[in-house]
Amino acid sequence: MILITDKTIDTSKVLNSVKSNLAGASVLFVGTTRQFTGDKETIQLEYECYESMAVEKIQQLVDIAESKWNIEQCSVVHRIGVVELGEASIAVAVSTGHRKESFEAAAWLVDELKIQVPIWKKEFWADGKTEWVHPNGVPRPSPKDLNSIEGGG
Amino acid sequence: MILITDKTIDTSKVLNSVKSNLAGASVLFVGTTRQFTGDKETIQLEYECYESMAVEKIQQLVDIAESKWNIEQCSVVHRIGVVELGEASIAVAVSTGHRKESFEAAAWLVDELKIQVPIWKKEFWADGKTEWVHPNGVPRPSPKDLNSIEGGG
Amino acid sequence: MNIKIKLFAAAREMNDTGELTLDVPVGCVVKEMKRMVSDDYPNMSELIMRSAVSLNREFATDESVVCEGDEIALIPPVSGG
Amino acid sequence: MNIKIKLFAAAREMNDTGELTLDVPVGCVVKEMKRMVSDDYPNMSELIMRSAVSLNREFATDESVVCEGDEIALIPPVSGG
Numbered sequence: 001m002i003l004i005t006d007k008t009i010d011t012s013k014v015l016n017s018v019k020s021n022l023a024g025a026s027v028l029f030v031g032t033t034r035q036f037t038g039d040k041e042t043i044q045l046e047y048e049c050y051e052s053m054a055v056e057k058i059q060q061l062v063d064i065a066e067s068k069w070n071i072e073q074c075s076v077v078h079r080i081g082v083v084e085l086g087e088a089s090i091a092v093a094v095s096t097g098h099r100k101e102s103f104e105a106a107a108w109l110v111d112e113l114k115i116q117v118p119i120w121k122k123e124f125w126a127d128g129k130t131e132w133v134h135p136n137g138v139p140r141p142s143p144k145d146l147n148s149i150e151g152g153g
Numbered sequence: 154m155i156l157i158t159d160k161t162i163d164t165s166k167v168l169n170s171v172k173s174n175l176a177g178a179s180v181l182f183v184g185t186t187r188q189f190t191g192d193k194e195t196i197q198l199e200y201e202c203y204e205s206m207a208v209e210k211i212q213q214l215v216d217i218a219e220s221k222w223n224i225e226q227c228s229v230v231h232r233i234g235v236v237e238l239g240e241a242s243i244a245v246a247v248s249t250g251h252r253k254e255s256f257e258a259a260a261w262l263v264d265e266l267k268i269q270v271p272i273w274k275k276e277f278w279a280d281g282k283t284e285w286v287h288p289n290g291v292p293r294p295s296p297k298d299l300n301s302i303e304g305g306g
Numbered sequence: 307m308n309i310k311i312k313l314f315a316a317a318r319e320m321n322d323t324g325e326l327t328l329d330v331p332v333g334c335v336v337k338e339m340k341r342m343v344s345d346d347y348p349n350m351s352e353l354i355m356r357s358a359v360s361l362n363r364e365f366a367t368d369e370s371v372v373c374e375g376d377e378i379a380l381i382p383p384v385s386g387g
Numbered sequence: 388m389n390i391k392i393k394l395f396a397a398a399r400e401m402n403d404t405g406e407l408t409l410d411v412p413v414g415c416v417v418k419e420m421k422r423m424v425s426d427d428y429p430n431m432s433e434l435i436m437r438s439a440v441s442l443n444r445e446f447a448t449d450e451s452v453v454c455e456g457d458e459i460a461l462i463p464p465v466s467g468g
Contacts (some may be wrong), residue, residue, distance in 0.1 A: 025184055025185035026182070027259075053360055053379065110252060120362070232396045271462050272467025273395060273396035285463075287464040
């Protein structure tokens with residue numbers, strides 16, 4: 001299941017979507033709105049998405065993950081719009097025969113999504129300021145690299 | 154939450170138990186009864202536990218994890234008795250400020266639980282045979298090591 | 307030729323619109339297109355420098371040729387998850 | 388002195404009981420206790436060799452002294468998870 005939604009993410013549904021008798025392990029990652037970043041307080045987040053491209057990019061990442069690990073089932077759900085404190089902005093679930101692969105694949109999918117998938121976060125700080133998050137500290141891969149990540153895509 | 158139970162594990166309850174506004178990431182690991190190990194078919198598993206020691210050992214592992222990573226909340230639930238195909242035998246949930254720590258701590262807790270906590274699995278194979286699983290391929294840590302794992306215990 | 311460029315996040319808010327229209331020469335490549343947008347919308351120039359461009363929902367290189375009818379978007383550094 | 392040793396999993400099934408009673412000398416250490424159980428229950432000797440012993444719910448070493456009233460268990464290689 002790949003889904004971009006403006007509704008609350010039902011994390012148990014995401015976990016259930018990767019159920020398989022062939023799997024011995026499932027890992028569910030849930031990203032939630034954190035109240036503090038250092039000493040700055042967040043009151044809510046808002047996510048915006050280039051939906052058609054995001055869905056295609058996520059599908060490419062899932063395809064690559066399935067070529068790198070022996071995955072039974074895999075789901076990625078991202079929420080857009082306002083996300084309140086403690087609510088889930090993202091849920092990634094992976095089931096595999098053995099646990100090492102579930103952990104690795106789920107962590108990799110989240111890492112890559114944060115680099116490659118056109119979704120943006122707006123911080124609403126407690127002091128009333130707002131800020132679109134467009135990270136520039138870490139160099140992001142050049143567009144060329146993005147299309148030639150190992151395994152194709 | 155640390156729990157040994159002979160009832161079905163409610164995985165969403167385990168995930169909810171680590172909810173925190175201070176957490177930006179939660180990882181839930183679920184171990185399930187896998188139908189095939191190589192070409193051998195399992196029809197069910199049965200788990201047995203030295204409960205008082207298991208609970209103490211799990212608590213020690215959680216304490217160590219909390220000293221190694223910046224953990225908000227942490228839960229470990231293990232089922233005992235018969236566990237049917239596809240059902241959960243174990244659920245481990247960890248919430249942290251940032252995702253790397255959730256993945257690492259959850260994976261570490263499962264790894265250590267499988268080495269140190271007195272719980273045993275009985276395989277019921279499709280050919281009618283049964284087998285208590287007492288691994289001997291990999292050398293297990295000596296009892297001395299078990300009590301002096303980094304961070305104490 | 308006329309092209310349309312989708313804007314998102316800070317780029318969209320800076321211009322109060324989710325889409326720009328731009329007249330570019332035939333054979334124009336992404337690098338040139340970015341410079342032209344930067345010239346027309348100097349408020350975005352810093353962000354444009356740090357942004358990627360997608361053509362038909364794939365990341366393009368600086369040398370990718372922009373064709374009429376392409377689905378074009380300016381992709382500021384992403385922050386999903 | 389009399390001690391009781393909890394048995395689990397294959398050890399429990401081999402003996403159809405979850406607890407053995409054993410008479411050991413005062414000052415007996417874990418290594419000796421394991422050998423005495425092995426002598427009395429040769430069907431378990433291979434498994435005992437691969438098993439740990441816990442005293443009061445902590446893993447003991449070969450040289451740990453077994454005391455009267457200790458909660459003692461034979462811990463075959465574990466396989467939870």
